[in-house]
Amino acid sequence: MAHFTSHGLRRKGRKPRIALYAAIGLLFAMLPALSSSTASAATSVTLTLRINNVLQIENPDTAAGDGDYFPEVRIGDGPLERRGVIEDDVFSPGWQFTQTVNLPAGQSSVPILIRLWDEDSGPTEGGDDKMDISPQDDDVDLDLVYYDTVEGNSWSGDLLNSLTVGQGDGDHGFPSNNDGRKARIDFSISNGTSVDIDGDGIPDAVEQQDAVYGPDGFKVADLVGLDPCRKSVVVQIDYMSDSGPTGHSHEPDPNAIGEVKAAFDAAPVDAVSPCPYPGDHKATGMDFIHVRGKAIGEQPVMNFEDEDLGDDYRSARNANFNFSLAIYAHYAIFAHDLRAGKDDSGQCCEPERGHNKDFLVTLGSWTGGVGTTREQSGSIMHELGHALGLDHGGSDDTNYKPNYLSVMNYSFDPDGIPTGPGSAPDRLDYSRASLPTLKKTALLEPNGIGDGTDMTSWTAPDRSPQFGRGNAALNWNNNVDPTTMLPVIDPNPVDVNINAGDDASTQRTELTGHDDWHSLKFRAAAAQTANGAGVSHGPDIGFDTAQKRRTAFHDFYDPDVTVTKTVDKTDAKSGDTLGYTVQVKNVGKGTATAVGLTDTFPDATTATRSLPNLGPSATATASFTYLVPCATEDGTKLTNKATATATNLDGGPEANTTNNTGTATTTVHAPRLTLTKKASPTVNAGEAITSTITYANTGSDGASEVTVTDTLPAGVYYSPALDLGTGPKPNSVTLNADGTRTLVWNVGDVPATSGDRTIVFTARPTLLSLPGATHINKVSVSYKSAGGACTFAPVTASAQTSITAVTPSRLPLLSTLWGLRTDLRTAEVLARVQATDTRFDGADNSAANGTLSQQEASAVLFLPVTQPRTVRAELLATMFNLASRRINAGTAVNTLTIRGLGLNTVGDAVRYAQATLAQPPTLSNLIRYTNTTLVLTEINSGVAERY
CATH class of the missing domain: 3.40.390 (Collagenase (Catalytic Domain))
Incomplete structure (x- = not known):
């Protein structure tokens, strides 16, 4: 291969010197051969000389257009060869000459002669003329010497500073009668291997010096970055x-x-x-x-x-x-x-x-x-x-070919080949491979174009622009699913573009790929x-x-899904079922894929749906239901939110997600009952406690099956007959096993925002209640929604009453006196006794009615000579003494009999007597009945009390 040594190669950065090169050329012309110690061992060398370019500097045929040029070249002792004539002022002839030269032992130099002729073959033209291509005075030929040395290969002679250019200096009329004019040639020499190793047409010598020099030796242009390989x-x-x-x-x-x-x-x-x-x-x-x-x-x-x-x-x-x-x-x-x-x-x-x-x-x-x-x-x-x-189709003029991924294709000019939606910038490139041919009448959509991940484009038969990845299925005719399509008949996306003014003059049924870079x-x-x-x-x-x-x-690649949500009830009741309808619409220009919908209910639970692909302007709907919880507060606004997600046809995210959510709101109307309870804060034992129950429906929906339940504690008596309140009276009164009483009012329906409603009743604590004792009265209200679908938790309240002390008169009366003194047996006294012990109600064989009458009291007190009548009469007398405040339940008592029974107060004695009466008056109970009678008699006579 030709290697330019210091004889022929400009060192980088060194200023060119014409005289130096001329001297070097003269020196080599004088040397017949290098010594054997430096000569190549080769005995022959094959040289190729190529004339790459010719420039007519002066026209030898001014009156008849440009010159008609041909070369003559002799390499070594070979023949003087010619090549064909070319007429022009500047051209790249590609004239090439090859000669094998036998070198005598010890010789490594080969003389080379280059001539350029202007052909003048007409009868009046005076014969061919030599063009001046030598920079030497009185010399028009280019005389070179080529060397094959141990240092490499080089040449010298009539050279300009670019090492591959010969240019005349204007020797007009030399030799005599020569009409040749100044010209310039560019050439290269190789010994069987190109001096342009990479084949780009720029000699290695030029690429190594990173610059181009003119004939005057000055730099014409920097070419920094050239690589000879x-x-x-x-x-x-x-x-x-x-x-x-x-x-x-x-x-x-x-x-x-x-x-x-x-x-x-x-x-x-x-x-x-x-x-x-x-x-x-x-x-x-x-x-x-x-x-x-x-x-x-x-x-x-x-x-x-x-x-x-x-x-x-x-x-x-x-x-x-x-x-x-x-x-x-x-x-x-x-x-x-x-x-x-x-x-x-x-x-x-x-x-x-x-x-x-x-x-x-x-x-x-x-x-x-x-x-x-x-x-x-x-x-x-x-x-x-x-x-x-390169043409618009690579090797042909078919533009817009989807299997031609090159900036030469108008689909990618000037932006480049897209690597994906949103990728910036696209890849600026010529085509890198010749992709498979597309036959327009037999397009297999699942095959795509056989490319990697680059994007391609085409126009479908409906004239809609289409895009897709080269290694994926391509929906050529914009119809159905490209991954499952059978071969389609002539949906060719390119046809539309060709008919719309492509370069091609004819319709091509086969679209070929092309490898630009290697072409x-x-x-x-x-x-x-x-x-x-x-x-x-x-x-x-x-x-x-x-x-x-x-x-x-x-x-x-720009779908834009929007969500619109509606509900069938903007106002609903507790327990209603709400029906939601969600409409997802693609208002964008591109198809939305992987469309998903997530519906978030008011309680934060979710439901998801997968929806079909949505083309531009396409819609899809989905329905959901939600049961309004009974515990939802009145006036609550239940918001249901639906959010859609989607990707573009390349699987990338949707660009605009600000409109992907829709909401629907329902206002819940529910009954809400309030409840308060007030009671007399203090009363004396046996006296009426006034209770006031206040309830209201503050909700915006009516309540049904409203029930007020008041539970009196043990020791507090209620009967409608003794109820001094303004009412209404309870629908039922139940004595419970634990001594409590349940009062129930079946209110029924209470309309929305009903306002306060009250229940006022009285109940009496037993005469046996001691001062300081407290009675807590609890009340609750239960209810349902207007339609009965929801049962709500009861609302509760309570009130407390304390028992106060009354100073006794200390003048108890015997039972016989109470039998005679009906005037002392007032209605209040009778009510106090009834609240303490109901056994006397109906004593006259009348029906018990929740109150003690004079007749019933007289029946108990009349001639009580046998048991248990004697104990009953004495017990009633003791009750009357308590009710008339002659003694108190807490009054201390003490006699031999009382001490023997372990009793301490009047209340203890009363409870002992009540317990005695619970036992039959049989022989076995004779002593108990006797002792009970004695104790009560001692109390009623005033003997037992200790104040």
Whole structure:
């Protein structure tokens, strides 16, 4: 392989010196051979010389157009060979010459002669003329010496500083009568292996020196970043700029250049490995080298078609694009607009011969008047792609192919290939592989396009834009479920786009994929594809078209589900069943998938439902029920909340979730009863306790089956006959086994907000109650809802009454006197006795009625000569003495008999007597009855009391 040593390779950073190279060339011309100690051991070498580019500097045929050029080359002692004639002023002929040279022992140098002729074969043209391609005076041929040394391979001679360029110095008329003029050629030499190891057309020597030099030895352009083992693309970009006060400039954004560099750096193209040159070399990717051009005056329009505007372009190129760079680089201008009133993004390629890989980027009618960073970088990639031989379908002009993932495809120009909804930015790229062919009449939807996770796009037969991941099922005809579809007949999504103005002149039934990165045709003069023309097109994608695609993509993945919730009862009663209806509607532009609904009931429990996919404007409904708990407070607002969740067709989250919840509210109306109880705070034993029960329904719903239950403690007596209250009287009175009494009022229905209702009754504590004793009276109210569906917990209240002391008169009367003194047996006295002992009620053989009458008392006191009548009479007399406050239950008593019975107070004696009467008056109980009679007689006669 050709290796440029110090004889032929410029050291990086060293200023070129023409004289030095001329001296080196002269030195080598004088040396017939290197010594055997430094010569290569090879006895033969096969050299290939390739003329990559020709520039006509002076026209030898001014009156008859450009010259007609052909070369003559001799390598070593081989024949002088010619190649075919080409007419042009600048061209890349690709003339190639190969010769095997036998080297005598110890010789390693090979002389090489290069001539360039202008063919003048007509009868009046005077014969062919040599063009001057040598920088030496009175020398028009390029004389070189090639060396094969132990240090590598090199050449020297009539060289310019770029090492691969020969250019004449203007030896007019030499040799005599020669009409040749000054010209320039670019060439490369290899000994069987290319001197452009990576095949990008830029010689390794140029790539290693990171710069291009002109014939005067000065640097034309920095090309920092070139790697001889990695393919490179070089682009000089001039730009329009307004020098006025607005400072408007179309100079590419450095970030846009960075994005293009990154795209090339990530290209799936293997570099030459191992790389024979020193330094760090990447294993894959390509280099994009941006040469910052010059500012040109702002003008509203520039294009190739209009003769004047095309001249504007060519004038700028000729003035700013140095030929020394042009043999390696593309040229572009960032102009304002391509056509007046149009929003075209650019055009490739400039049609003039030799320049058909130059292009325009025109974003004056795009974002901000210059395009966003991505609009700039994508437009560079697209137009450069045309210059590198790519069409809108890769290898053909079928645009919008879903299996062609490239910025060349209008579906991805200039934004790049989407990697997912919401991903920013999309991947700026040429296609990385040739995807399987799609046959439009036999599309298998589950197969997708066989790509990875990139997004693709197409248009369904209903003209709706569609998008999907390349490795997933694709719903080509926008119908049913793509994962279960059978082959479909001609739903082709591309047809609509083709008919809408695609580049293709005919309908193609098969859509082929294309591998862009491995198909690029490099411009550089030494590249094998240098003569391959770029793909010329009319104006490229407009801003409005790109915006519509962006909007369609956004809308496709932008479902927006809303939730509306209603309830069948906005006002309800306790125990009612509420019916909820939830409507989920997709008000977005994209289909909603994985639609789920969670209904949260007022008690925080939840129910979930899965709903079908919802296309735009589609709805789904769900129903739920909820039982209003009986314990719900009146006036409570029960809120039921339904929340929907959804994803877009790519499984990503829904963008707008602010409207995903709906609520419905019901006001609960329930009865709520209140209850209070008041009672006489103090009374004397046997006297009436006045109780007041107050209840009300404060709720907004009526109550049913309202029942008031008052429980009198043991020792407190109630009978309706003795009830002095204003009522109403209880519906039932029940004496319980524990001595308590239950009074029940069956109130029935109580309407909402009824106001206070009262029950006032009296009851009497027994005469045996001692001072300081307390009686706690409890009351409750139970009720149901108006319809009876709910039974509520009873409401309770209580009141307390304390017993106070009355000073006794100390004048008890015997039973005989009480039998005679009916005047002393007042109704109050009789009531007090009845409250203490009810055994005397009905003593006259009348029906017991809850009160003690004079007749019943007289019957008990009349001639009590036998037992148990004697004890009954004495007990009643004692009761009368207690009721008339002659003695108290707590009055101390003491006689021989009383002490023998272990009694201490009048109350003890009364209870003993009551217990005696509970036993039959048989012989076995004779003594007890006798003692009881004696004790009561002692008390009633006043003998036993001790005050």
